[in-house]
Amino acid sequence: MTFETKEITYFKKPGKENTEKTLDLAIEYAKKNNINTIVISSSTGASALKLKEKAKNLNIIDVTYSEAVSYKETLEKFEKNKEKLKENNIKIVKCTHSFSGIEKTLFKRYNTMMPNMLIADTLKLISEGVKVAVESVLMAADTGAIEQKKQILALGGTSHGVDTCLLVEPSTTSNFFEFGILEIICIPKHGGLAHE
Numbered sequence: 001m002t003f004e005t006k007e008i009t010y011f012k013k014p015g016k017e018n019t020e021k022t023l024d025l026a027i028e029y030a031k032k033n034n035i036n037t038i039v040i041s042s043s044t045g046a047s048a049l050k051l052k053e054k055a056k057n058l059n060i061i062d063v064t065y066s067e068a069v070s071y072k073e074t075l076e077k078f079e080k081n082k083e084k085l086k087e088n089n090i091k092i093v094k095c096t097h098s099f100s101g102i103e104k105t106l107f108k109r110y111n112t113m114m115p116n117m118l119i120a121d122t123l124k125l126i127s128e129g130v131k132v133a134v135e136s137v138l139m140a141a142d143t144g145a146i147e148q149k150k151q152i153l154a155l156g157g158t159s160h161g162v163d164t165c166l167l168v169e170p171s172t173t174s175n176f177f178e179f180g181i182l183e184i185i186c187i188p189k190h191g192g193l194a195h196e
Contacts, residue, residue, distance in 0.1 A: 016161025045081030129164025132156030
């Protein structure tokens with residue numbers, strides 16, 4: 001057979017209210033398809049801890065904000081959860097964001113759009129969660145927290161919580177065009193950029 005039919009769950013709108021269902025769908029998919037690693041973008045660590053509560057046997061990597069962000073309250077919440085994450089054997093990835101880094105500073109200084117930012121905004125047209133999930137996996141691969149080309153699940157969201165789950169084949173940022181988005185498990189329906 002040259003094709004396969006699979007279900008995708010579409011949320012009516014993006015946002016944290018989709019977190020519980022996204023986590024449940026990810027766990028169900030992982031069990032059915034022998035996936036044992038999930039990369040989750042969880043800036044405070046709260047969603048990563050919820051995921052671990054629901055699926056203790058999964059290898060969970062929490063990708064959080066780099067030190068460059070100015071979200072003081074979020075960084076403080078992450079610091080409060082940091083020990084709990086470690087106690088639950090959740091790997092923490094904190095590094096330069098793949099779609100910003102030095103390009104963001106050039107944009108601020110010279111008001112010039114750079115390729116990384118164009119890629120990020122293009123992914124956001126599918127869903128902000130897609131951009132976040134892809135970027136988180138790139139960051140995890142860059143730090144050696146996951147293997148390249150070994151299928152995993154990637155969870156991302158819009159602002160807070162998670163609303164997107166993808167089956168991906170990771171690559172590092174420097175090998176970006178080897179990255180594979182293989183399946184969409186869930187995604188919010190949203191036209192255009194959620195945040196501008």
